[in-house]
Amino acid sequence: MSTYRNRMHEIVRIVARKAWEQPVLSSGLWFHGDIRDNFYYASYLFAASVDPAEDPTFDRQEGKKLAEQILFRVLRLQDTRIDSITYGHWPLSLETESAQPHVLPVELMGSLMVFFLQTYEQHMSKELAELFDGALENVYQGGFYKQPLRHYGHHEAKFTAAKLIFGQRFRDDELLAEGRSCLRQTLEHIRREGMAEYGSLPWFWHWIQAFTCAWTLLEEPAVKSELSEMLDHLWNVRALYYLKGAWIGAHSRGWSHDAPKDGNVLHDYVQFGDFGLPEDMPRIEYAGFLFYEAPKSARRLAMEHVHPAEISRAFMKEVDGVNRKLHSYVYVNNRFAAGGLWERVKEFDNEQLRWLFSLPVRLGGKGNQLYFFHPGEGYNATGSDPRHQSEWTAVLYRKNVIMALYPLPDDASDEVIGVLPEGEWTLSDHAIFGRVEETYFAVYLTSPYEIRQRSGYYLVECKGHRTGVVVEAIGSLDAKQRGMSTLEDFVHKMSACKSRFFVDDDHRMEYTSFLEKELLTLSVKKPGNPGEARANGDIIAFDHYVF
Template sequence: MANWQSRQRDVIQQFASLAWNEPLQSSGLWRHDDIRNNLYYASYLVAAASDSALCGELALDPEAATAKAVGVLARIVNLQDKDPASATFGHWPLGLGERPEEARPNPLPAELMGVLIAYFQQRFGSQLPASINQLLDESVEALFRSSYYRAPLTTFGHHEAKYTATKLIFGHRFKDRELLASGRLHLQQTLDRVRTLGMPEYGALPWFWHWIQAFTCAYECVDDDEIRLELAALLDELWRYRATYYLKGAWTGGRMRSLGHDLPRDGNVAFDYVQFGDFSLPSALPRVEYAGLLFYQAPESVRQTALDRALPQVIRRVISPAGDGAKQPIHSCLFVDEGFAMGGIWERVKEFDNEQHRWGIDFPLRQDGGVNRLYVLPPGDGYVGGDPRHAGETGHVLFHRNAIIALYPFTEGAGDMLVGVLPKGEWIPGDNAVYGYVEGVFIALHMLHGFSLDEEHDRIKLTSAGFASGGVVVEAISAKAALRKQLRRLTDFATAMAENKPLWAASEDEPLRVEYTNLDGDRLVMTLGNESQRIVRTVNGSPIVIL
């Protein structure tokens, strides 16, 4: 058994155990929160039932397990709109509520579940009763006839990625040559776009994994050598992108969106675990989808990028938005060293649900369940109940290797607060500063004004409020690199950094300005003038070139 197969088996075991042991509700489903969770549970239970060794390990009766899964699959299919005259023909409800049979259809389940159901039936159909295969056939045919996926290719986003994969799968399955040709054309255009301009959805979770699932399903379902070569080329590019921003289960750098279980702690890690396997599978996964059932092996060069890259490394990238000619490219900068990565996006953009994560320090996934990202932001739209994923519009940044400067000139009506998240570790407070040691990395965090720290179960929360402006300077260094500078302990590091604090200037009569000399002796200066003045960023007296 290959290592990736063993790791997939770990994922199957975890979720099949949940499905086997969790009782069904009166509706005949496990979950009413999201219909897709029922599909995942049923799929993993069928996969486990087909593995005699797993059945023994889980004390699972294969016939009973298959029957339980089949019953849920039948109920899922029965919740699909099968009326060809309906505007929602082929669709399912998303959130099921207390009465699933009365829940309204939503376009999202078909978009993701359609390709998964087609793949699931192709792989496991021979192990299922004829009755459920007939229902699955009817369900896939309703999806095919509904034509929700017959959309133009304009944004090169995750919706269109799934539509393209769907065209390929349905075109092949139903011998629709015109649909298959349309899907192949869009596949070629998508591949060209990713190769030349990259993905417009940078660091977007869970959307990136929807790309991976959709095109891996197509790779497995379409029996055409030329199309499969093109699908393999696209999957290679997707995994190359993932590997570039990978750090032992963590996504590094800026993101256009993350769900609450992916920031400030990476939770959507099952695909990474199967592909790379350089961390332990968490005991609980908030989202798994088909990571244990679908697999495309990334090239060895991609694995080397993820697991054995040359360090330290600076990664710069131009991100080209698609679908809106008025949008300008934005720029990413990331510094990667042993045990951490830091940087982000130079430009503030109000992305989907205002979830752009602009800058921070990333650490490997932690086995203790704690957060693995450090960052500070001004709260903005969507910041409800302390959810630290939604930033305000203000602020400018400077990235220089392992140092970051962020200045926030608050304006009337925009708030006067900065909030932040620190991973748990050893921390020493200073004068408007805090010095820490987290997972083999020393961190110095300096603030323009005072702040408070409150320890929570998985993180340390930072709050700085009531000031006319805000500023942050943060520098990190691995313990190995610090030792070369004769900094052996956190107390040594804290003493050295306290003697080299940033020089701030912030008043009504002068621009917001900070000057900082990092541990390598580089002098960083950032100045924000009034509306008639430009932002000035220099390193050792020379203007910074963003890219």
């Protein structure tokens, strides 16, 4: 296995080559959708061009020249009007020539610019170095980071890191002290109440990048030590929900490249390196430049799933102005993971995945997630973006089994959407059986369904206002020990395990699990009810677990 330095260099080489081959638009930039991508790609191209340890496939001088041209263009788009409310900011989208400064680009990019200048200033032309220096002076004076702690989310994490970084750079002792105070408060908060941004991608990586950037740049040992505490905590959180590049468990937010496959994997790849680097890199940011080694205990937890484990955690989240305690559950072994959030809560942009089965990251653009949901606000009816779930779901999590009921009100659309990762699948009337990599899946459905192939996954559409789904996953080793060496063997044995579905006063479903031989029951008395989950007659839900 290569070292993290080798993996970082690999990312630098690949992104630099992509940047070199990217056509320059009439604006003098590569990308108009997000100004930050221009800065990130130019950073990699510049780094590969000046690093003697690299062996680029392009001319070094020409590569450096192109990178500087892009960086000049980016820096000159900054709002330099001292009396402007967006002083020090950059536009985000450049689709129109009149693109206005936006609050987002500087949040992370501003701190990364400090790192880039301090690391590569000696290789820059004098004009570019001076332009960088002036841009950072504008960022400092603009004071985007002058925000109070309230939600303890990724925005405030970036503000806190910026206070430390710019406080040190401009010898602002008061700002540095404020950043240190915010750092302590934030760490205390997430230790006490958990991270409300559970499974939030790519925003978790903004925590990692912002604080790793600060840890790399800060000189005072005491502050650096406190930053190490924060980063140790963050990597311990990541280790809990890690399976060979996959982010297991519930996702509160994620972009389209996070479902139905884990696409934002570069920081995991550098840190752990136990999966292949996908060709597609939707969020390069600064994964090739910034690194903080996770604690050995976290690395061991993340990479050694020799024994199956159940992970139960509680955390506080403000919902509609009220703090609520939420409960997450994950079952993980060395083949797959299953779990999610017991409660359903409203999330920003409704980009959540309430529950899912996860496999290790797969190459070739193949999906590694299996889940079902009722479409809610923001859903794309073409099925090309299988996210955005409604509130009409009740769940039961029990090791390798997930049960879900969708008791839909009369005025709701009657489809339930499923995602199956690309693999070998066999279809029957009310069940779907398959093998994907080293895991078998039995999917039992109470409603008729249709299935369509998409890029890297299959889309399942069920119809009915009383739909139920049961999924049991079994690793290939467990299956073989029980006489199932092929998919045909699996189908034969699991066909006898169909769920039972009742439509009476309760919307109720029963299933006896194949591995554990437990009678699992999930019932919902009315739409919107969280549902009652039982195993062998005992109520389980989240109260069954220790948090």
